[in-house]
Amino acid sequence: MELIYKMVPAALWRKAQDRGRFEGAEIDRKDGFIHFSSATQVEETARRHFSGQRDLLLIAVDAKKLGEALRFEGSRNGEPFPHLYGPLPLDAIVSVKRLPSTAQGGHDFSGLIER
Template sequence: MAPADPTGADLVYKIAPRALWEEARAAGVFAGAPVDLADGFIHFSTSAQVRETARRHFAGQKDLLLVAVDARALGPALLYEPSRGGDLFPHLYGPLPLDAVRSVAAIPTSADGAHDFTGLLLDASA
């Protein structure tokens, strides 16, 4: 387990269905999607990983939101761990406090169902 982001990025990203995110806002905390709850941590992506995450895990899904989160605000509960292809992915061991969220934006889709992240990734590496 790697405790800090090896890329030095300030933000991590969560793709969430709008309805699930609105439940979290009402509750004041995001505990995770069903896959997160099953795995015991909240899955995040870096800006370099988020497009592939959308393609692999959210293909054809609409009404998704991209949640940008201040990685530093998550402290030591955010770990970077090997996942697909050996890439280090950010995993949050605990609930996501909503005060760590920097932006929430709808992810548009094209006619072929692909997600369009143009202008949504806030960090310079996007």
């Protein structure tokens, strides 16, 4: 199983659960796809885009369950990032874990990422 990761505000995730699918955050909808990160990318993504944000969840997703809607495309420094063109089906989710914040405004990924 290949896992990819998405950081989501808890309130937004509750709405997705009520709907039965996750259609992305505002930036995802604006860009036309849901942004994900690999295990090696997720901490840098948190630092760049989620610094200072609290009440986040880390969603682990089985990439193989997303089929052809998932594409790995060049992004930061040309590195391929997973992008999902369509809603995230909840049955592709492996785990949902609280992402603890640090006193410095970062996040503590200890024990949350499978490499």
